[in-house]
Amino acid sequence: xxxxxxxxxxxxxxxxxxxxxxxxxxxxVFQFALGPDRERLGxxxxxxLWLGFILSGVLGLGRAFxxxxxxxxxxxxxxxxxxxxxxxxxxxxxxxxxxxxxxxxVLALFVVxxxxxxxxxxPGLALVIVLGTIGVAAVGxxxxxxxxxxxxxxxxxxxxxxxxLVPVLLGTVKVTEALLLREPxxxxxxxLKLLVAADVVYLAIGLLTFxxxxxx
Amino acid sequence: xxxALGWLAAAGLAAGLGMGFxxxxxxxxxxxxxxxxxxxxxxVWVAYLAFAAGLVASIVYLARRRPAADRLAHAACExxxxxxxxxxxxxxxxxxxxxxxxxxxxxxxxxxxxVFVMFVAYLLLRQAIEDRERAARYAxxxxxxxALNIPLVxxxxxxxxxxxxxxxxxxxxxxxxxxxxxxxxLVNFAALALLGAYFIARRTRVLAAEEEALA
Numbered sequence: 001x002x003x004x005x006x007x008x009x010x011x012x013x014x015x016x017x018x019x020x021x022x023x024x025x026x027x028x029v030f031q032f033a034l035g036p037d038r039e040r041l042g043x044x045x046x047x048x049l050w051l052g053f054i055l056s057g058v059l060g061l062g063r064a065f066x067x068x069x070x071x072x073x074x075x076x077x078x079x080x081x082x083x084x085x086x087x088x089x090x091x092x093x094x095x096x097x098x099x100x101x102x103x104x105x106v107l108a109l110f111v112v113x114x115x116x117x118x119x120x121x122x123p124g125l126a127l128v129i130v131l132g133t134i135g136v137a138a139v140g141x142x143x144x145x146x147x148x149x150x151x152x153x154x155x156x157x158x159x160x161x162x163x164x165l166v167p168v169l170l171g172t173v174k175v176t177e178a179l180l181l182r183e184p185x186x187x188x189x190x191x192l193k194l195l196v197a198a199d200v201v202y203l204a205i206g207l208l209t210f211x212x213x214x215x216x
Numbered sequence: 217x218x219x220a221l222g223w224l225a226a227a228g229l230a231a232g233l234g235m236g237f238x239x240x241x242x243x244x245x246x247x248x249x250x251x252x253x254x255x256x257x258x259x260v261w262v263a264y265l266a267f268a269a270g271l272v273a274s275i276v277y278l279a280r281r282r283p284a285a286d287r288l289a290h291a292a293c294e295x296x297x298x299x300x301x302x303x304x305x306x307x308x309x310x311x312x313x314x315x316x317x318x319x320x321x322x323x324x325x326x327x328x329x330x331v332f333v334m335f336v337a338y339l340l341l342r343q344a345i346e347d348r349e350r351a352a353r354y355a356x357x358x359x360x361x362x363a364l365n366i367p368l369v370x371x372x373x374x375x376x377x378x379x380x381x382x383x384x385x386x387x388x389x390x391x392x393x394x395x396x397x398x399x400x401x402l403v404n405f406a407a408l409a410l411l412g413a414y415f416i417a418r419r420t421r422v423l424a425a426e427e428e429a430l431a
Contacts, residue, residue: 139361142357142361143358146357146358147341150345150354151344156340159337159340160337160340160358163334163337164334164362164365166330166369166372166373167365167369167372170376174376194368194371194375198368201364201365205360205361205364209278212278212353212356212357213353215353
């Protein structure tokens with residue numbers, strides 16, 4: 001499943017390109033909204049970074065089941081024999097890979113445009129990005145499947161997703177902040193534990209309830 | 217059954233009013249404004265009890281697929297959202313004269329607001345799906361996610377806030393609460409819990425009637 005989605009994405013590059021330019025546009029909007037004051041920009045940088053990740057994630061995940069719906073393959077998904085949680089994991093892995101690629105590129109753009117020195121913070125940053133993205137993608141995949149068959153889905157999907165993601169957003173922003181200030185990871189260990197707990201809870205609910213959503 | 221519950225709730229509310237305005241003394245520093253606590257605090261307790269009931273009903277629905285469990289989950293989450301709204305509104309009314317502001321991004325306020333938005337989204341999802349059976353399934357999944365997310369929201373928002381400012385500032389001191397005030401609080405809690413149960417009972421019956429009419 002993940003393989004199929006990634007293959008389709010590699011062939012078309014449709015979502016990846018659009019998401020990248022969306023992130024780039026966001027970067028400019030942030031810059032214009034906040035003005036050129038470097039001090040202030042530095043203070044809000046972790047928040048901006050994660051806002052960018054989550055917004056592009058929302059856009060990308062909202063399209064996760066688009067291919068199936070537009071090409072009338074939804075019934076195919078429903079009729080797939082075996083465990084439905086395999087479909088969930090496949091979709092999740094596909095979205096996760098896409099989001100991580102976009103996030104890595106956005107991070108590089110941030111370094112260039114906002115002149116931040118990541119340096120030694122990079123391994124910790126990679127850890128928190130992976131943890132946070134798993135959380136976003138785990139709930140996002142579940143909700144995307146839910147809203148795929150609902151009217152006003154473009155509207156409903158972020159309305160459902162954003163409030164649920166508040167703990168993930170807080171945790172990732174706090175850890176990123178500490179990393180950029182060169183604080184040791186041990187100081188934010190409780191946040192990392194919270195992120196792990198959130199990932200475990202979301203993944204467990206997704207695995208257990210995904211077959212319920214694919215019933216019809 | 218639900219009529220009896222209604223009368224009980226009415227009697228409880230009358231007793232609660234009596235306790236809150238009659239028996240409980242005027243608070244020395246805050247004055248009469250403090251009496252809004254007898255509605256404010258029990259409302260949030262009842263809201264969280266209702267969400268817990270909604271969680272259990274959602275799980276039962278997914279396991280057994282009884283429409284009654286779905287109606288209970290729907291009604292419980294709706295009533296929980298209502299009581300949480302009451303809690304936020306009364307908190308703002310209390311906050312203005314006491315703290316000098318309607319709203320502040322304090323840990324408790326923020327986490328309650330996030331939970332409120334989560335359950336409003338739950339009600340929106342229900343509204344957006346026409347097929348009743350599908351609405352029940354999706355809402356049950358979302359209800360479970362939202363309810364299990366409450367502890368995560370609480371921890372994260374609490375850490376987010378308390379790392380910056382001492383929590384004692386905005387924390388009502390429970391240790392210094394005189395027994396009279398505690399008694400008034402508990403009577404009002406019982407009254408609001410009865411009222412919430414009454415609302416849920418009525419709401420499930422209305423939902424059942426709606427389904428019958430549509431079927």
